[in-house]
Amino acid sequence: MASSRGPALNEELQCSICLEEFTDPVTTPCGHNFCRTCLSKCWTNTQTCFCPLCKDTFSKRPDLKINTTLREVVQHFKEKLNLGESEVFCDICDGRKQKAVKTCLTCPSSYCESHLEPHLRVPRLKKHKLINPVENLEDYICQKHERPLELFCRDDQTCVCLSCTEGEHRTHNTVPIEEESREKKVKRYKHNTLNTP
Incomplete structure (x- = not known):
């Protein structure tokens, strides 16, 4: 499935809060995109509104409009993906x-x-x-232990199951796959913004 998606395109179409494809994407004044509901939840019960990605603070709550172009691109991407998927x-x-x-x-x-x-x-x-x-x-199950691959071994740069951490990966630095995915997105974002002219 991952091979049918263009990995770079897919990541660009994901909200960095929920890590899913955008739903009603909105753009903050600093230029970052989020799902409208994700950003609203982020700003609930807070005095200061800020960008969850770059931490820019806004003097007043921005009036966010749906980014219709981005919403159409996401919809087109989903339709194209569904056509290619069995x-x-x-x-x-x-x-x-x-x-x-x-x-x-x-x-x-x-x-x-x-x-x-x-x-x-x-x-x-x-x-x-x-x-x-x-x-x-089979891509989501440890072939050795037949358990779900839930952790990422940073030492070996591979996904592992809980049983793997009791054996050969016992002393290795392992984190939940979701945490590793979030950190890689943040690093990629920082790398892209620092290298943008």
Whole structure:
């Protein structure tokens, strides 16, 4: 799936707060883009409005308008991506397979809305790692331990599971994958702004 997306384009179309593709993108006076709801939540219960990315402070709350051009680019990107993607179907459905809404890395299986329901209700299943449906499930599972890849080993620059950290990666610097992803985005942003003429 990652190969069908243009990685650089995809990252440019993601909000740095929610790390998802923009929804109703707005632009701050300093030129950074965020989802309207993400930025609103960021500014709720605060006296000072500032850019979550560069920390520029605004003397008064900016009147933010939706960046219609960026919204159209994101929509076009999503449509193009969906055309190139094959659908993921529920592994549990008998007969006519329903489209999967989530993939569970713990089980490992993909579920339609009705078969996902126990994961949302049963306390033990609520602890499972759910992600958006993926075809290539093996890319998200440790091939050695058959557990979800939830951590990033900074020493070896690779994704690892919890069992890996009890073995060969025991003394290594590991962080949650989401944290590593956020830090790389910030570093890339800083690198791009420092190298812009």
